[in-house]
Amino acid sequence: MSDHALLEDSRDRRTPEVEGHGVPIDLVDVTKRYPGQQAPAVENVNLRIPAGEIVVLVGPSGCGKTTTMKMINRLIEPTSGQILLGGEDVTRKDADQLRRGIGYVIQSGGLFPHLTVGANVGIVPGLLRWKRSRTSERVDELLELVGLDPARYRDRHPRELSGGQQQRVGVARALAADPPVLLMDEPFGALDPITRQRLQDELLRIQEELRKTIVFVTHDFDEAVKLGDRIAVLADRSRIVQYDTPAEVLANPADESVEGFVGAGAALKQLTLRRVGSVDLDQAVTATPGERTEEVVARTRAAGRQHCIVLDERNRPLRWMSLRDLHRQTATLAPCARDDGLDVVGVQSTLNDALDTMLTSSHGVVVVTGRRDTYQGVVRVETIMHAIQELHGDPSVEEGARR
C-alpha cells in the first residue's frame, strides 16, 4: 500500500473527535549496519506509522525488530536514512530530550529495584522538574489507570510485586510524562498466558482513552492480531513482507512466509479479530448476598438454569452457585468471598481468549466484565461455536442469525 493510500485509509477509520495525542512516525530508507558485521541488521526500511495507532512488528528471531524500534528513540543510531516523528527528524533532536517524549516498555519491566513503585513511575516527571505535588498526583492517576490501587502499591518495591504487576508499573512509568509515542518491546513476553491476556486487554482499554502512537514488537502472531491496528510482518534485515490490517493479513497473506506465521487454523485465528464485547452476551441469573434464598432459587429454576452468579454490592462477580449450593444456604444468601478460580474475561478480550479460558478450565461458560470489573453477562461455548461457523461461512448459521 502506498503511503498516500495509507494516510487516506487511516483518516477514514478515525473520526476527528477520537483523533488522539499521538504523532505519526516515518522511517525513510533506514539502514543499520552494526560495526564489524558484513550484512546490515536493517536494510532500507520504509514505514509509515499513523498517529494514534498500534503498529505491531512481528517476525522471526533476529530479523531486526528490536533494532528497528530502538532507532526510533535513538537507543541505536541509524547508519543511514531518516526517522521522522511528527515530521521532525529525530537525529536533529537532543537524544535525552527525545527519549523523554517517547515512552519505552521492555520485557522485564526495567524497574529500578531500589526505588519504590511511586518513585519509579515519577522518574520522568522528576527529570522534567515537575513540582512534587503534581508528580505525586500523576503517579496515583497512572497507577489507577493501569489497575493498581495507589494506596496499596505506591510505596512498595518492585520485588514485592508479581511479574504482571511489575509490567503494569512499567507501562505506567512509560506514560508518566504523557508522551505521544510509546515503544513496547515484547512487554508481555515473560508473563503467563492469563496475565498476558489481562495486560493486553488493559493496554487496549488505555489506548482507547489515550490514542498514543504505539510501536509494539512481538514474536506472537496472535498477540499481533489482537493488538495491532496494523501488522508489519518482517523478514530478514527488517524487510517488510506485508503491512496491513490484521484481517487482511489473515485473509490474504502476502506470501508463504506470512502464511507460515499465520500458521495452521487461520480461520480459527479470526476469532482473535472479534471482541467479546461485540457479540450478544447471554445473561445468567444473578444474585446478591442478603437476598432471600428462596427467591434466588425460584428465579434460577424459572430461567431453566442450574446455576446463578453471585455479585457483590458493586456489581462485581464473586462466584457461581448451583441449586445444590443454594439449598445449603440459610433463609438469606450469606456474604461470600470471590472464587479465585472464577473464569472471567473483559469486554476487550477476544473470542479466542474466551475460548482459551474455557478450554483450560473445562467450564462451558465465562463471565464477562466491563469497567471496574462490573458484571456484563456471560459467553457460552455455543456462542463461540456459532462465531466459528459464521467464519466458515456456514449459510444455515447466517440464516439463523437473521431470524
Ligand SMILES: Nc1ncnc2c1ncn2[C@@H]1O[C@H](COP(=O)(O)OP(=O)(O)OP(=O)(O)O)[C@@H](O)[C@H]1O
Ligand atoms: N549490538 C550488536 N552488534 C552486532 N550485531 C547485532 C547487535 N545487536 C543485534 N545484532 C544483530 O542484528 C540482527 C537483528 O537483531 P535484533 O535484535 O534487532 O532482532 P530481533 O528481530 O529483535 O530479534 P529477537 O526477536 O530475537 O529479539 C541480528 O542478526 C543480531 O544478531
